Each structure stands twice: as C-alpha cells, then as structure tokens.
Amino acid sequence: MTVQELEELEKPAIDPGPDHIVGAGFTNATVTDKIANVALRPLKSTPLLWFAGIAIAFMMMQALLIGSAWLFYRGVGAWGVMIPVAWGFAIVNFVWWIGIGHAGTLISAILLLLKQDWRTSINRFAEAMTLFAVAQAGMFPILHLGRPWLFYWLMPYPNSMWLWPQPRSPLIWDVFAVSTYATVSLLFWYVGLVPDLASMRDRATKLWQKRAYGLFALGWRGSTKHWTRYQMAYLLLGGLATPLVVSVHTVVSFDFAISIMPGWHTTIFPPYFVAGAIYSGFAMVLTLAIPTRKLFHLEDIITMRHLECMAKVMLGTGLIVAYGYLMEAFMAWYSGQFYERFMYLNRATGPYGWSYLMLIGCNIAIPQLLWLRSVRLNVPILFVLSLVINVGMWLERFVIVITSLHRDWLPSSWGEYHPTQVDWMIFVGTIGFFLTLMFLFIRILPAISIFEMREVLHHLRHRNEPHPQPSPSHGD
Amino acid sequence: MADSFWDRHGLYGVMAEFAEPEALLAAAERAYGAGYRKMDAYTPLPIEGLSEAIGFTRTFVSTFVLIGGSLGCIGGFGLLWWITKIAYAHNVAGRPFNSWPAYIPVTFECTVLLASLTAVVGMFALNGLPQPYHPVFNNPEFSARASIDRFFLCIEATDPSFDLVKTKAFLAEQNPLEVAEIEK
Numbered sequence: 001m002t003v004q005e006l007e008e009l010e011k012p013a014i015d016p017g018p019d020h021i022v023g024a025g026f027t028n029a030t031v032t033d034k035i036a037n038v039a040l041r042p043l044k045s046t047p048l049l050w051f052a053g054i055a056i057a058f059m060m061m062q063a064l065l066i067g068s069a070w071l072f073y074r075g076v077g078a079w080g081v082m083i084p085v086a087w088g089f090a091i092v093n094f095v096w097w098i099g100i101g102h103a104g105t106l107i108s109a110i111l112l113l114l115k116q117d118w119r120t121s122i123n124r125f126a127e128a129m130t131l132f133a134v135a136q137a138g139m140f141p142i143l144h145l146g147r148p149w150l151f152y153w154l155m156p157y158p159n160s161m162w163l164w165p166q167p168r169s170p171l172i173w174d175v176f177a178v179s180t181y182a183t184v185s186l187l188f189w190y191v192g193l194v195p196d197l198a199s200m201r202d203r204a205t206k207l208w209q210k211r212a213y214g215l216f217a218l219g220w221r222g223s224t225k226h227w228t229r230y231q232m233a234y235l236l237l238g239g240l241a242t243p244l245v246v247s248v249h250t251v252v253s254f255d256f257a258i259s260i261m262p263g264w265h266t267t268i269f270p271p272y273f274v275a276g277a278i279y280s281g282f283a284m285v286l287t288l289a290i291p292t293r294k295l296f297h298l299e300d301i302i303t304m305r306h307l308e309c310m311a312k313v314m315l316g317t318g319l320i321v322a323y324g325y326l327m328e329a330f331m332a333w334y335s336g337q338f339y340e341r342f343m344y345l346n347r348a349t350g351p352y353g354w355s356y357l358m359l360i361g362c363n364i365a366i367p368q369l370l371w372l373r374s375v376r377l378n379v380p381i382l383f384v385l386s387l388v389i390n391v392g393m394w395l396e397r398f399v400i401v402i403t404s405l406h407r408d409w410l411p412s413s414w415g416e417y418h419p420t421q422v423d424w425m426i427f428v429g430t431i432g433f434f435l436t437l438m439f440l441f442i443r444i445l446p447a448i449s450i451f452e453m454r455e456v457l458h459h460l461r462h463r464n465e466p467h468p469q470p471s472p473s474h475g476d
Numbered sequence: 477m478a479d480s481f482w483d484r485h486g487l488y489g490v491m492a493e494f495a496e497p498e499a500l501l502a503a504a505e506r507a508y509g510a511g512y513r514k515m516d517a518y519t520p521l522p523i524e525g526l527s528e529a530i531g532f533t534r535t536f537v538s539t540f541v542l543i544g545g546s547l548g549c550i551g552g553f554g555l556l557w558w559i560t561k562i563a564y565a566h567n568v569a570g571r572p573f574n575s576w577p578a579y580i581p582v583t584f585e586c587t588v589l590l591a592s593l594t595a596v597v598g599m600f601a602l603n604g605l606p607q608p609y610h611p612v613f614n615n616p617e618f619s620a621r622a623s624i625d626r627f628f629l630c631i632e633a634t635d636p637s638f639d640l641v642k643t644k645a646f647l648a649e650q651n652p653l654e655v656a657e658i659e660k
Binding site: 027028029032111135156160163166168170172177182183187190191195197198199201203218219220221222223225226227229230231232233236237240241243244247250251252254260344371429431451452454458461 | 478491497516517518519520521522523525526527530532535536537538541545552555556559560563564568575578579581582584585586588589590592593595596598600601603606607608609610612613619620621622624626637
C-alpha cells in the first residue's frame with residue numbers, strides 16, 4: 001500500500017445521519033476498498049485499541065481454559081449446583097448465549113424476506129456474532145454433563161448396548177435444535193461470504209493472502225448463472241432459517257415449560273423466550289457495532305439509520321418481554337394455585353428479590369428511554385443501554401432458573417444457590433472467547449457484505465432513474 | 477495424451493468488458509438476439525434480468541431443496557418412530573409407543589437441516605464449484621476487476637455460430653471498454 005492509501009485508512013468517516021443507509025459518493029470500487037481494507041490493511045496500521053481489545057479478551061478467555069480444566073478434573077461439584085438448585089450457571093449461560101445468537105439470524109433471514117434495506121450493512125457482522133455465540137452456548141450442555149467425554153451419547157447412533165435416547169424429552173429436542181441451528185448459521189454465513197472472499201482474493205496484494213482468500217472463495221467468478229442459483233439458494237436459506245430461529249428458542253423454552261415446576265410450566269414461555277432472544281441479540285449487535293464502526297471509521301456504512309432501526313427493534317421486542325413478565329404475574333394470581341402464587345411472590349420478595357428488581361429495571365424500566373428520538377440518536381447512551389439490556393437478559397435467565405428451583409414443594413427441601421469461582425470463571429471466559437473470535441473476524445474477513453452493499457448502491461442509483469428498457473432486438 | 481496441444485491451449489472465447497451493468501445487459505440481449513447461446517456474463521453483483529437475457533432460466537435449486545427437505549422430514553420422523561416403536565420400545569408413563577406429537581420438533585429440525593444442506597451443496601454442485609482453474613481468469617483485467625466494479629460478457633468458442641473475427645466484431649459494436657480473446 002502507498003503512503004496515500006494508508007493515510008486514507010485513518011481518515012474519519014462522516015455519518016450521513018438517520019435518513020441514509022450509506023454515505024454519499026460511494027462507487028462499487030470505493031465501497032469494496034473501504035470494507036476490504038479493514039481486513040487487508042497492514043498490521044502496523046491496525047488501530048491500537050484493537051490490540052488492546054483482543055489482548056483483554058484473550059486474557060479473559062484463559063479463565064475459561066482454567067475453569068473448565070478444573071471442572072473436568074474435579075467434576076460438576078466444582079460448581080455451586082446442589083439440590084434443589086441442580087441447574088445453575090450452565091443453563092443460564094446456555095440460554096443467554098443462544099438468545100444472543102438469534103438476532104443474527106433474524107437480521108440475515110427475516111429482514112431479508114421483509115426486504116429491509118438497512119439489514120445489509122450489519123448482516124454479516126450479526127451472522128458472525130450468531131455463530132460465535134452459538135459456539136459458546138454449545139459448550140455449556142457438554143460441560144455440565146458430568147462425563148463430558150461421553151457427549152455423543154446424546155445423539156441417536158447404533159451402539160453395542162442398543163440403547164437409544166428418549167425422544168419424548170425436550171432435552172433431546174434441544175440437541176437437534178441447537179445442532180441444526182449451528183449448522184444452518186454456519187452455512188448462511190459462509191454462503192454469504194463466498195462472493196466477498198472472491199473480491200478479497202482479487203484485491204489482496206500479497207500472494208499468501210490471495211491464496212488464503214482464494215481457497216475459501218472456491219473459484220467464484222461471478223457468472224450470472226451462478227448468481228441466479230446463488231440467489232435462489234440464499235432466499236431459500238432465508239425462508240428455512242426464519243422458522244428455524246423461532247423454533248430454536250421455543251425448544252429451549254420447552255426445556256422449562258414441559259416440566260411441572262411452578263414458574264416454568266407456562267404457555268407464555270415460547271413466545272416470550274423468542275422475543276427475549278431477539279431483544280438481547282440486538283443489544284449485543286449494538287454493543288459490538290458501535291465500537292467497531294468507530295474504530296475502523298465505518299460511520300458512513302453503519303450509519304445512524306442502522307443504529308436507530310436496531311434501537312426500535314429493541315424497544316418493540318422489549319415491550320413483548322414486558323408483556324411476558326406481566327402475564328406471568330397475572331397467571332400466577334389467576335391460576336388460584338398456591339404454589340404458583342407463592343413462587344411469584346417469592347421471586348419478587350424472596351432471597352433473590354434483588355435479581356428480580358434489577359431485571360425489571362434493566363429490561364423494562366430503563367429501555368423505555370428508547371421512546372425518545374434524541375436517545376435513539378445518541379450513540380454513547382445507546383451503547384450504555386445495550387449493555388444494560390445484555391445484563392438484564394442474563395438476569396432474566398438467572399431469575400427463571402434459580403428462583404423457580406430454590407423453593408421446592410416442601411419447605412424441608414428448600415435451599416439456596418451460590419455460584420462458585422469456577423462458575424464465574426467459565427462465564428467470564430466465554431465472554432472472552434466470544435470477543436476474541438469477534439476481534440479476529442473483524443480483522444481477517446470482510447465484516448460487512450460487500451456485494452450486497454454494491455446492490456444497495458445499484459438500487460439507490462436506480463431509484464431516481466427509470467429502469468432500462470429491454471432492447472427491441474431481443475428475441476428476434 | 478488424448479487432448480492435442482490445441483485442445484489444451486486453444487481459444488476459450490471472446491470477452492467484452494463493460495463499465496456499467498446496463499451496457500452489459502443490453503449487449504447480452506443483443507448477443508442472444510444474434511443467435512449466440514453458449515455465453516456467460518460475469519458481474520460483481522447479481523443483476524436482475526441478466527440470466528434471462530442470456531437464456532438461462534431454470535436453476536433446479538428449489539427442486540433439490542424440496543427433495544432434501546422431504547427426506548429430512550421423513551427421515552427425522554422415521555428415526556424417532558423406529559427408536560420408540562421398534563428398536564427400544566419402552567413404556568414411559570403409559571404413553572403410546574408411537575407418541576407422535578413429541579416427535580414434531582425433531583422432525584422439523586431435520587427437515588430444515590437437510591433442506592439447508594441441499595440448498596448450499598446443491599447450489600455449489602450445480603455451479604461446478606469449487607473450481608480451482610477457469611479460463612476467464614486468464615484475462616488480467618478480469619482477474620483484477622470482475623469481482624469489484626467491471627462487467628464482462630464472454631461468448632464461448634464452442635458456440636455453433638462462433639467465428640473469431642465476426643464474434644469479435646460483434647462484441648466491439650456493443651460499446652465495450654475492451655474486447656479480449658481468452659485462452660483455454
């Protein structure tokens with residue numbers, strides 16, 4: 001790269017405001033360079049904050065390594081789980097992470113079908129987030145097994161004892177749902193990447209870069225026949241992923257709702273789990289997108305319009321979640337059931353009442369600020385709000401799991417749950433692992449879909465001009 | 477050696493380069509109108525109507541997905557039915573061996589899984605990818621810009637109406653930036 005090009009990388013971008021999805025003056029070539037250069041720039045022009053960020057994330061990841069090594073050595077007794085609270089942080093973190101993943105699929109699939117043009121700048125990013133979040137989620141069921149090396153017993157496979165899993169159990173549904181979700185998320189992400197990897201291959205200047213990107217670009221050459229099949233496959237994937245994403249968190253909620261535990265056994269669980277998943281996922285997209293666009297000067301590609309749209313989705317899904325909490329309270333009273341009523345009162349005022357109050361504050365009260373346009377357009381406040389919602393959604397799962405379990409039917413078997421150091425290390429470690437993967441992804445792969453940005457530019461250009469007429473020579 | 481030198485190092489086709497998708501679309505339509513059938517257009521973004529312009533309409537991807545999804549649906553349900561009814565029939569709380577409502581979530585997941593896998597694998601297989609070598613990349617202009625901001629139309633030498641001189645002249649009339657011969 002020349003000195004001039006390197007200076008170009010440092011130039012701050014101008015946000016075109018909440019009415020535009022892309023800054024002015026972009027062409028196919030400049031939008032390609034802008035996005036590709038985030039990954040292709042020389043190591044020395046990587047922002048220092050990126051190095052600081054990945055160093056911290058990598059250190060946090062070591063907590064996962066140490067925590068899980070100790071867990072494997074010592075067994076699940078290293079955790080704070082004890083009867084009656086036999087499900088602790090592992091399931092809380094599992095549900096939290098998988099919920100975060102849902103926003104990525106929502107953005108890439110549902111908004112694709114709804115033809116929302118603001119999905120384009122953030123879909124790749126959000127899909128990567130999905131993939132990495134599902135990877136974190138997938139670790140917890142295996143970690144909590146007790147004998148994790150026998151995890152494959154969850155799958156139906158012919159074995160010498162001729163034993164088969166119990167397919168009437170939601171835990172087996174979960175195995176299928178989560179593994180399908182991980183696979184489809186990977187497919188969606190990779191298929192979207194292929195044409196961009198071809199651009200990276202053609203833009204890279206170093207031979208090893210050309211080879212590395214070229215290997216995964218599979219020899220993509222942009223043939224119109226290929227594009228036609230590609231678009232059909234992509235659309236079908238979108239159509240398949242849309243019911244899938246709804247089904248995954250529904251099945252996760254079945255893990256609770258199918259049981260007869262007060263506080264879990266309710267029909268509101270599937271819809272409100274799905275809404276909560278999208279809520280927390282959009283919060284995480286904002287948490288990641290706001291620093292990224294600042295760090296790599298992408299304000300003219302991830303604009304205020306994207307941030308505002310995401311804020312609106314958070315507000316909407318947050319209200320569905322609020323309705324869910326309200327309905328839980330109402331049904332506890334309306335059912336007339338002693339145990340349901342006790343569970344609810346205990347949840348709000350019992351030993352874990354602090355977590356319920358914080359949950360209401362983080363998920364319901366504070367996010368109402370998003371009604372104000374001035375808040376939605378204020379980036380620092382939006383960033384803080386997204387963190388608050390992330391915390392709130394983690395607390396939601398904590399409240400659901402812990403408060404429902406710690407008061408059993410008989411007072412003689414009541415207990416309390418205290419997470420141990422190993423619990424915290426593994427939780428913090430997965431955050432580190434997730435952030436490490438995100439930092440690497442941003443620096444190595446095109447974090448924004450380049451070919452879809454070209455399509456956006458193409459459509460914007462044609463919005464003012466009539467579509468070219470077919471030439472009269474056609475078909476004669 | 478079955479292939480002669482000229483088979484291996486012959487002419488793949490003639491390629492015209494355009495700056496704008498509209499110019500490529502018009503050229504593709506005229507080429508189809510002039511009777512050319514073995515050709516392909518190359519663009520850095522999907523262009524609406526371009527594949528129809530060169531006479532390519534059936535993708536078969538959706539057929540693949542229908543077959544894959546159906547197999548996943550039958551396979552998923554069949555697996556659970558076989559486990560609970562035949563392989564490992566146990567009385568669980570008096571429920572029938574074939575308690576089919578409990579199998580729906582897994583059946584659905586298997587449907588989506590197989591349909592998605594066939595969509596992706598089928599799309600790449602029909603496209604003939606991965607393909608490490610393709611003659612179009614022999615054009616240096618193509619390998620530098622076809623995936624960035626230039627639009628190409630290539631009429632292949634295997635087309636019955638292909639004639640090097642006439643086809644080159646035809647493409648030159650379409651206001652391209654450049655016309656190039658492509659080696660195999």
